[in-house]
Amino acid sequence: MQRILGLVLTIAALAQVALGSQTHEYNFTTGWVRKNPDGMHEKQMIGFNGVWPPPDIHLNKGDRLILRLTNGFENLTTSLHFHGLSHNITQGNLNQMDGPEMVTQCPIMPGDTFVYNFTVPEQAGTFWYHSHSGAQYTDGMRGALIIHDDEEPFEYDEEMVIQVTDLYHKPYYQALDEFLTRYNPTGAEPVPENILFNNTVNASISFEPSKVYLLRFLNVGTFVSQYIFMEDHEFTIVEVDGVYVQPNTTDVLYLGTGQRTSVLVRAKSGSEKNYALMQTIDQTMLDVIPPNLQLNRTNQVVYNRSAPAADEYFLDTYDAATNDFYLSPLSGKPLFPEPDYRIKLDVVMDNLGDGVNYAFFNNVSYVHPKIPTLLTAMTAPKELVKNPMIYGDNVNAFVLEYGEIVEIVLNNYDDGRHPFHLHGHNFQIVQKSPSFLEDTEDGPAEPVPYNESAPLMDFPESPMLRDTVILEGNGHLVLRFVADNPGMWIFHCHVDWHLEQGLAAVFIEAPDVLREVEQLSENFKQVCYNANIPTVGNAAGNKDNWLDLTGLPKQPKPLPNGFTLKGYVAFAVSSMVAVWGLYTIVQYGLHETTQDDELIYNTLKNLLKESEQNSG
Template identity: 45%
Template sequence: MAKLVQALFCTLVVLLLSSFTTAKTVTYDFNVSWVNANPDGLAERKVIGINGQWPLPVIEVDKGDRLVVNMFNGLGDKNTSIHFHGMFQTNTSNMDGPSMVTQCPIPPGYSFTYNFTVNQNGTYWYHCHTDFCYPDGYRQALIVHDNDAYFNDDYDEEFTITTSDWYHEFVEDIRFLSLYNPTGAEPVPKSFLFNDTQNSSLPVKPDTTYLIRLINIGAFVSQFFYIEDHTFKIVEIDGVYTEPTEAETLYIAVAQRYSILLTTKNSTDRNYPIVTVADSDLLDVISPDLQLNNTNWLQYNAEAAHPQAVMKVEASADLVPFDDITLVPHDHMELLPEPDFEINVTVIMDNLRNGFGYAFLNDITFTMPKVPTLYTVMSSGGLATNEAIYGEYTHPMVLKHNDVVQLVLNNADSGSHPFHLHGHNFQVIDRAPPYGEHFYDYLAGDPVPFDPANHSAFPTFPARRDTFVLPPQGYYVIRFVADNPGVWMFHCHIDWHLSQGLAMVLIEAPLEIQKTHHIPQQHYDVCRAAGVPFEGNAAADTQSLFDLSGQNTQEPPLPGGFTARGIVALVFSCISAFLGMAFITVYGLSEPKVVQKDIDPVNDDGDEDVLHENVTAAGGGGGGGGGAPAAGVEPKVVAG
């Protein structure tokens, strides 16, 4: 009997130890530096690499693991950071990554350690969140494997596909926020990539089911996705498992993710185009050499033909993708109750007095504070619950712990905007126009804001995700529970629009943040190295937290009466006037010319008079090519 008890005790100990040791620490050491790459074969350029390589490494962890990323900034000329897109960062919003929101920018030559537990599952990605630098190549997939996923027994193998837009110029060299671009037209990419390359093949076996993870890691352009002569089942969006749902075509906005189950055909006689189509409605100008439709291949047979997809560019407007708002979460989480707090904002694109095009939520274009907002929370004591200390131009909203929050996002702009919420996924409970109408067919009339007294019934089990597309001149309504204390950005994930200020900051349960968050000394040391204060209000005032007189402010508005057309005319008139004055100045400062005209009398032989124009310059110089003739050169002869 004693031996039996001892055996049972040992078995129990082993089981307990195994349960505690399932989770592990996964460590990545990243030396971030410049490397060269030419992913589209059109232009080699410097990109941001990791450990001397590009494409960047895929981060892979299991649900429950602790992820540690030791990052060294070896760029030499650029600050940086890492945002782990879609990670909830429970009690660790100081590891979230957006500079001047939850941390200071990491200057060249300094290290920063990100350390947090991953208690979620699904498909994510990581990217730079400082000075809008991820279009320079600093972005890649982050995969969280889940041994308990409900569809684990339904597939045999898996792979990840990233899509992205690609620029040949550095972000800092593109004139976007500029007098030369008063309308705010987004820079058009030079090409579109598939797993950071083009014309690639994904080898598959016949009669096999694959889990395919799809991530748009681009900076601007949404893309349609389909595989010729194949359907698939959607099983995840943005880390949220869904009921398996049959689909043929997806619309993947920047920052969105899908996981699909695809079963291959029981044949190897041909290969099938994997088609990605850039949403041309987002582009102001399309050059003839920009390839919007790209073909890669689901390769059953390496020896068989690899046909190009049969499709015209104009057909992109006719593609009808699956409507993501109709997806039902696998956990059947019900519609949240009526909100305790509502945020109602409208997207507006407009110019300010410097002539640049900015983006606004209501009348505020996001402007960085002098102190990272999280550090204001940590240094403000009981005043942390007062929105005023975070500055007017960060557009702060303080949320109470565990409140149900409803966010109504109206669009007064004629473009679509994929908005991302850090620290949460959210229920999508309403949107207009309906997906059955092409978004851009909605532009014939005026913008249609959400009317709480007149809307369709909200779904019983709303779709959940962390990035959702706001339709042109339409709206969407989302709900979430403020159960994750931290400082979280809500922003458009088109990187150009973020640089224009299309963002706001949610400070969630600030007194709880002070209890649960610990900021490592290394992070404060990085602030000192970057010359960024880390105490006080948004103006870095530590004595009077309500004195915001030194805060960073947005540009003042244009004088009344200016229209968009008038702004453009004014800007280009100013540019023309400036150039004209410059030419006059240069001409006025050039050396004065003396023209001597000698008229010869008529010769006896009856030839006509000739005009000898001897051009000399006072002081002997010859500005503009008009100096005295060189020795041995005849003066210019003009018929007279």
Template identity: 50%
Template sequence: MKSPIISFLAIFSVFAIVFAETHTWWYEANWVEKNPDGSLVNPDGNFPRPMIGFNGSWPLPTLRVKKGDRVQLYLINGMDDRNTSLHFHGMFQHGSSQMDGPEMITQCPIPPGETFLYNFTVDQQVGSYWYHSHTSGQYGDGMRGVFIIEDDDFPYEYDEEVVLTLNEHYHEYSEDLKHKFLSRFNPTGAEPIPANLLFNETRNATWEVQPNTTYLLRIINTGRFVSQYLWMEDHEFTIVEVDGIYVEKNTTDLLYITVAQRYTVLITTKDTSDKNYAFMNRVDIDMLDIIPEDLELNGTNHIVYDKDLPLAEPYLLDSIDDFFDDFWLKPLSKEKLLEDADYTITIDTQMDNLGDGVNYAFFNNVTFTMPKVPTLLSALSAGEHATNELVYGTNTNSFILEKDEIIDIVLNNLDTGKHPFHLHGHVFQVIERHQAIDDDQDPVAYNASDHAEWPEYPMIRDTVYVQPQSYMVLRFKADNPGVWLFHCHIEWHLDQGLAIQLIEDPMGIQNSSTQQLTENHKQICSKVGVPIEGNAAGNSTDYLNLDGEHLQQKRLPTGFTPRGIVALVFSCLAGILGLVAIAFYGMQDINDVEERVARDLDVDLEDDEESSSEIMRENSSTGNSSTQKR
């Protein structure tokens, strides 16, 4: 006789399949110059410029599904001069790693004119997510949108849902900014400074509210660079979800949100509508190398109770240091700290210059360099060699994870800036984050024998920031076979190479029918000219032979090169000859020197001599001679 519990689960699964919906979307990515009303696209109101939209419209649409639903999104590359891709940020992609989106990691890039089908099931995830191009620079140029997974069993009461996106905006195109950024003329690696902050893809936005109403506000930082502070005049946020994870309620009046993070909050409005209030956002100025005079650090938006009343004035805070620390959030599920790690990955973050003069980002002295074959395709084609990290290249920072291992990522930040790190395919427990260390002190690294006490119920999310010159420890279970990127979500830093890749249960990937390349995927690879088999060097006959792989630039030499020695010798000789010339001419007798100087200064030498004699006579008679002894 079958167990009643098993029977119930079977019935529940059948109902879930019956009621699950398939969402089919066709979107063409292209540059959008005009809005539907004919006006020019002008996100910050100061500078019209094209943005990358879908089907001739920008901003991109908000996509809504429910857990268990199927997504079939046909992405057509309508741009004629560049490849593209799409990543559903925060989606686990169980059994569908090839739908994750990072080009040359899990898929071949989509060339102009071609269509890629993103086909996956949402599983049991719920909450606030977003989608964006995972091709360099494109989501900074507008290819970004909100992805909501609705939950019929949402654990908290509210009246109405609202979506809020935060990001920064540049007037220049990303490819031009990247060219200037990754340049020997930018040796410090100073990131491009935004022109403005955006609030729901605009500035000075208004939010019309009703009195005595509880709003569920989904806040998503879809930016590529700066973290933002967020606060309201005389209102509070009650946090109920972060990165798709429900949490116990926490109320605060000041949020700090890095790029790629999501906060879902409850906001209850006032009983009366006799005043409108300011809704403020502010850039984290510690992330900017310079602060231009024309950059508005505070964005003033408006909570409007009565549109006939004046809008609120800016509401500034005396201090923004007391923002809510997400480390103390507890998951509503009461998920306890996972058992001790089976495998610890320790990575040190730093920035430095290589031989071409460009400033790069490094994990363990390696800056991520793209393989010639997407890593997932190498795992699928490498056979028994798939468990050998060498297959995936020496410049990709690749780590093999065994099925169901408990993994710790210990990240030591040797850099003086904050970094928001995102893990694809998983959420992680944040079990320790050390405080920031000042620039004038040495960085502090994790010490396994001397660290803070870890929480019983750690905060869980998929994007978290590490403090300057400090460290953090993240823990998760390797229960999702696939290839997953772990990277800084400041896109400038990803462009610099701040990434590792985790090849999780490679034999499980090979043995899964749902992980095999779709025919559409194979066609895309063929069109763009990328092999579907082979190691990181494109070698499909000897997977341990990496001859010809892409490598990072050579390091700067520790001493003088022969060319430098020659340059130094000639510089020294030139300097010595210059000194000799000065000394030679300086010691020469020059005839009639007084007359020459007087002529150059246009002075009458005879008059000058007479004046000097008169002055000497006066000094002698009065006792004021310059030779008088005192």
């Protein structure tokens, strides 16, 4: 195996030279930049070299990227992930370039620098880069990464990159602290204050008559999915998540966080008027809709700057939004054979003993180990490298053999939508159920897990390939991929709040093969040293006894028997009632006015009634 991979790496390197690739170098230092993206609230955004937003990066297929990331924060760690890039070792890349803290690298400490250095010999299309430290990219540490291809299978006159995102006025770490607390027992996600279009609101793009435009849409947000549609124009989908697809025409796009869709749009033949380009929040993802939240934003497709601006434009229904299950890759890649290894992951959101609402795969909420999982794989004794125990029981570790067909079955026991992203691979969408949120004649809505003996839809002959897919509320997904890219690959929800709740697993893919070709750079080791993180050991940092996991970070203990979410809600409301009562007593003592007992009674009664409805 080592000789074969060595030969492949040599051929890949020679091919890169033959293609005349270029090297693109960037030196970025993180830092806070005061901005007002929506014109409503000035806040600190995360930029590079004193500038926000970060630049889009444009490469050509086969190019090399060298990006030196220096941590300019005073008290935060950081990192970068190149979303959608496989970093395939058979193409001369390294797993240590993938970016997520404590999976493939140590966190970059303040003042330190990590060098991301890799080529992109096979992939092309629409990608992006973002911090993979906490929910950090929420505050703007993100940018588009476009890989151009001289052999694109479609023609156009001009291309545009369009990032859509949600915006939070609070710093990400404050929103996260308020989210992961016992005082938010239902796990209600932070609601954004706005949505942005290329990092602003009410933006515009310019069309010239009769031209064909390639619009690259990216949802680089933290939480909400968005619908995208254009007044009196059609979209022809030609690329999804860096995969060319059979052209598919639609009126409306649906993008979950992390997803990308490129479309061709033919401009009108005349320039008499301008048109609306709408973006709309998927409000079904919100537990509450604040009265000041604008769910729709009207951007302009400008043909004539002398003509009036387009009015906002609405659709009667979003049912026409393209379902990616029915797309097909242009390559025609057939359905992978029956899997060698099936991984069933049940998605649950629930409270643990500290009162916080967590997210789980199979009752395990991801807690990062004491040393990066990659280091455990690289330094373990040969006879233990495939033993999942050494990687810790709180990372949802699954060990994969090289070349096997892997099937992931996701069953959603939550009524929310979850965009799941796999690092290192594109997967086939073999099954994708609708949501099951409506009550039926047989009773209230309930989750519908995947039934292998009675699938809901026929398996596609050539399933859609992508790296981020939506799991519907109470529904299920079946995904397949080939384990031909040795590495530590995290699989997680790309609602970043849910990732912070623990909704993640790590695929330990062919670790025996990986350690034959991966070499840790001196820069990698230095960053770990500066972070005071050992570079040898199991998930608990133990290198003397690899099966001793003493001190391993763990999820909190379960709730005590009989103490449920409803109990927490009742406790919270009771506390509010008690505080209210003390307040009225003080008010009564300090003022000579007559207390309105009926008003207080009705208010408390409504509070208790509302708490019972929410907890029931």
